[in-house]
Amino acid sequence: MSAPRTLYDKIFDDHLVDRQDDGTCLLWIDRHLVHEVTSPQAFEGLRMAGRKVRHPEKTLAVVDHNVPTSPDRKLGIKNEESRIQVEALAKNAKDFGVEYYSENDIRQGIVHIIGPEQGFTLPGMTIVCGDSHTSTHGAFGALAHGIGTSEVEHVLATQTLIQRKAKNMLVRVDGTLPEGVTAKDIILAIIGEIGTAGGTGYVIEYAGEAIRALSMEGRMTICNMSIEGGARAGLIAPDETTFAYVKDKPRAPKGKAWDMALDYWKTLKSDDGAHFDKVVVLNAANLPPIVSWGSSPEDVVSVLGVVPDPAAIADETKRASKQRALDYMGLKAGTRITDIELDRVFIGSCTNGRIEDLREAAKVVEGKSVNPRVNAMIVPGSGLVKEQAEAEGLDKIFIAAGFDWREPGCSMCLAMNDDRLKPHERCASTSNRNFEGRQGYKGRTHLVSPAMAAAAAIAGHFVDIREWN
Numbered sequence: 485m486s487a488p489r490t491l492y493d494k495i496f497d498d499h500l501v502d503r504q505d506d507g508t509c510l511l512w513i514d515r516h517l518v519h520e521v522t523s524p525q526a527f528e529g530l531r532m533a534g535r536k537v538r539h540p541e542k543t544l545a546v547v548d549h550n551v552p553t554s555p556d557r558k559l560g561i562k563n564e565e566s567r568i569q570v571e572a573l574a575k576n577a578k579d580f581g582v583e584y585y586s587e588n589d590i591r592q593g594i595v596h597i598i599g600p601e602q603g604f605t606l607p608g609m610t611i612v613c614g615d616s617h618t619s620t621h622g623a624f625g626a627l628a629h630g631i632g633t634s635e636v637e638h639v640l641a642t643q644t645l646i647q648r649k650a651k652n653m654l655v656r657v658d659g660t661l662p663e664g665v666t667a668k669d670i671i672l673a674i675i676g677e678i679g680t681a682g683g684t685g686y687v688i689e690y691a692g693e694a695i696r697a698l699s700m701e702g703r704m705t706i707c708n709m710s711i712e713g714g715a716r717a718g719l720i721a722p723d724e725t726t727f728a729y730v731k732d733k734p735r736a737p738k739g740k741a742w743d744m745a746l747d748y749w750k751t752l753k754s755d756d757g758a759h760f761d762k763v764v765v766l767n768a769a770n771l772p773p774i775v776s777w778g779s780s781p782e783d784v785v786s787v788l789g790v791v792p793d794p795a796a797i798a799d800e801t802k803r804a805s806k807q808r809a810l811d812y813m814g815l816k817a818g819t820r821i822t823d824i825e826l827d828r829v830f831i832g833s834c835t836n837g838r839i840e841d842l843r844e845a846a847k848v849v850e851g852k853s854v855n856p857r858v859n860a861m862i863v864p865g866s867g868l869v870k871e872q873a874e875a876e877g878l879d880k881i882f883i884a885a886g887f888d889w890r891e892p893g894c895s896m897c898l899a900m901n902d903d904r905l906k907p908h909e910r911c912a913s914t915s916n917r918n919f920e921g922r923q924g925y926k927g928r929t930h931l932v933s934p935a936m937a938a939a940a941a942i943a944g945h946f947v948d949i950r951e952w953n
């Protein structure tokens with residue numbers, strides 16, 4: 485009998501091409517997603533070396549970070565740097581025979597939303613992209629992580645990646661989530677607990693009753709932010725929820741190939757007794773809706789809490805850094821979270837720009853109006869999410885309430901396109917990062933769930949979504 489293995493061990497072993505004595509491994513890569521920001525030099529490298537893309541059919545390219553999300557985006561991109569990146573990807577995809585979704589393609593969207601949507605992301609695969617939030621795809625029980633531009637070139641050229649095996653970490657979330665508390669709150673709570681360095685050197689497997697109860701959308705939200713917890717990747721073992729989501733997706737296996745795939749996918753779980761180097765346990769039943777107050781994703785607190793006082797921190801460096809975060813955020817220690825007023829609300833991103841997220845937001849705002857002080861926008865994660873939302877009439881609910889209904893893209897998740905905060909503007913955002921300047925120079929970001937963001941847009945300040953009616 486071989487030793488019990490974790491899910492990560494299994495996927496890693498199944499893709500191992502070579503292992504050197506010093507632990508350097510060569511991994512086979514099943515799927516490579518490409519976006520316009522981290523690929524130009526990689527394609528240029530291939531061109532200079534006279535090389536081809538080794539497996540164009542395992543590669544999918546899409547523009548997302550730089551595309552405008554305004555309804556008139558067909559008129560082109562005004563910012564020159566953005567336009568050059570987008571045009572470069574279109575040309576590179578054409579020159580190298582890689583499938584490409586332009587901003588005018590209904591299938592276009594944020595790279596981590598379109599992969600699953602197309603069935604390009606499947607259980608048991610190794611998936612890479614020159615983007616840190618590639619961890620999102622781990623929700624399918626795939627080993628998925630971000631890579632740098634030189635690695636993008638390596639994967640394009642060889643369909644392999646040089647890697648070292650990471651350690652195994654288990655995050656078990658027991659119990660049942662209270663009404664109004666979501667996957668976003670689970671992952672923010674986990675990062676609050678382990679810190680942004682807590683997952684360094686690990687691949688995290690999320691398990692437990694509360695994780696099993698999540699939809700694929702919720703699982704993607706969890707795995708998405710593994711990176712903010714410092715981990716190389718996040719994983720959730722595939723189950724009936726996963727198989728039901730994947731079935732009938734355009735690129736999913738069909739017929740006999742589906743049956744064979746399913747047989748394999750059902751083996752993709754950690755064996756009883758498999759060794760985890762670190763284990764963290766949380767109880768979902770105790771979780772409140774969570775709001776970030778600072779400039780790191782670990783700076784989180786319950787919506788019923790107050791802005792913490794850095795003076796209470798013993799470590800001097802940490803105290804200084806948290807004080808700086810408070811100053812940047814323009815907040816005073818002791819302020820009740822529900823007293824924090826917002827200027828902007830952003831609902832979207834690869835963390836929370838999927839159909840279920842928009843449904844949750846729509847439920848909260850239906851029949852209500854955005855606070856006159858607040859400028860609120862909804863950015864569907866992909867053209868297909870937008871189409872689905874419109875088929876369900878969600879766009880009408882949002883527009884009637886006073887939200888801006890946009891075209892798909894990364895949008896105000898990061899200030900790489902026209903959607904950005906002005907200095908000192910305060911935003912409730914469903915994205916994943918709240919670093920200084922992330923959503924615009926001197927912009928102030930509070931990370932929350934879609935329902936919490938939607939309620940904040942209506943109220944003009946944070947509210948406890950559990951009390952919403």
Ligand SMILES: CC(C)[C@H](C(=O)O)[C@@H](O)C(=O)O
Binds near residue numbers: 614616617898
């Ligand atoms: C632009 C890209 C390289 C970057 C990433 O890797 O994460 C972006 O997607 C982000 O979220 O900051």
Ligand code: SF4
Binds near residue numbers: 548834898915
């Ligand atoms: S939505 Fe945000 S986090 Fe996701 S890929 Fe785009 S910029 Fe990165």
